[in-house]
Amino acid sequence: MRSPTVRHRRLGRELRRLREQTGLSPEVAAHQLGWSRSKLNRVENARLLPSAEDIGNACDLYGVDSSGKAGLIQLGKDAGKRGWWTAYSDVFTGSYIALESEATAIRMWEPTLVPGLLQSEDYAREIICATRPELASPDIDRRVDARMARKINLLGSHAPTVHALLDEGILHKPVGSPGLTARQLDHILQVAAWPNVTIQVLPLAAGAHGGMEGGFSVLSFDDEDPDVGYVEGPAGDVYVEATDQVRRLMLTFERILNICLSPEKSAELITAARSEHDLP
CATH class of the missing domain: 1.10.260.40 (lambda repressor-like DNA-binding domains)
Known part of the structure; x- marks a missing residue:
């Protein structure tokens, strides 16, 4: 199917x-x-x-x-029309990419790593290698290509609005070789300048908060279609469609948003964090 x-x-x-x-x-x-x-x-x-x-x-x-x-x-x-993602059916085995490609708004909270839509190619490769060590080099290349193809969805006149909330710890976590994380943070700053993308950082000083149980996304469509929540984990993907459960995710997103830095302050923090990763 x-x-x-x-x-x-x-x-x-x-x-x-x-x-x-x-x-x-x-x-x-x-x-x-x-x-x-x-x-x-x-x-x-x-x-x-x-x-x-x-x-x-x-x-x-x-x-x-x-x-x-x-x-x-x-x-x-x-x-029944085939979308671009079907060329990567060996990588995208769930429903998320099909839904993401038609969303008008994407809200995401990520406490542990840069979300896939915001990843640079080198960062994506390092994350895939770390989380899927059993994959051979050609399979890793395939997954990196697929992840980069997803970003095409953020461009053009029909691109969705994207609102990403990131935990500050992501900015300080070194990933891969020296300089790789710095380049990833540069990439985040570039994407944050796009008119349809908003990126905000939850500072470490915020302490305990409603998003500590894990990351999630909420996809919104036009007026005829209900929102869909999505949670990804080692055991598989979970799609949240029940109205009360989606509402709970949205409420959690709003609570996290209320204690995040503004987009401008977030960009300053990302820039400051970038300097930590310049040294070999």
């Missing part, structure tokens, strides 16, 4: 809404469509992309007019 895109999620929600609007239970609708109950559930939850014929049959059952039917069939076709 390909990673669900925003359009795929939208299609599933719309088919569920139409079914519920007609008053049909999942069991009755699945029976009349000739589907299993499992298939209906996977379609409505964007775990399975239905064919144009499946969408048309569902629209007929739910009493959708011809224009609405055509629109949903087209939405299904658009949802």
Whole structure:
């Protein structure tokens, strides 16, 4: 199964809404469509992309007019289009990149390392080598290329807004050979100057805070699509879609933001930290 895109999620929600609007239970609708109950559930939850014929049959059952039917069939076709990330399907095995590529706003909190979207090539290579020591050199190169390709999403007229909160400890942590961290901090300062990117630092003096349990991201889309939270860890990826859980992540983000330095003060701190890494 390909990673669900925003359009795929939208299609599933719309088919569920139409079914519920007609008053049909999942069991009755699945029976009349000739589907299993499992298939209906996977379609409505964007775990399975239905064919144009499946969408048309569902629209007929739910009493959708011809224009609405055509629109949903087209939405299904658009949802099935291959994105740039599918060229790296061996690296991007989850849904995050598909969703990130269609987000209009990305909020992230990172307490331990520079987030992937903000990493320089050398820093990314060092992090991948440290966290995946079992990988051969060609596999490491492949992952570095994929991570650099993600950054294309930050450029252009349709680029999302990115608001990154970083723990100050990241700035002081030496990574790789002498000078590598300094170059990474230079890169952060360059990206922070882009009009769609805001970077703020949580100072060590802030003490205990709500983000100490780990990093996370929240992706926002247009008005039709709910936010999605994302937490990455050694045991795998966790996608947070329940409204109350996403709200909790957003509240945590706001609490961390309230004790971060301003973007201007953050840039000064990053610049000061950079000088620590100049010496061999």
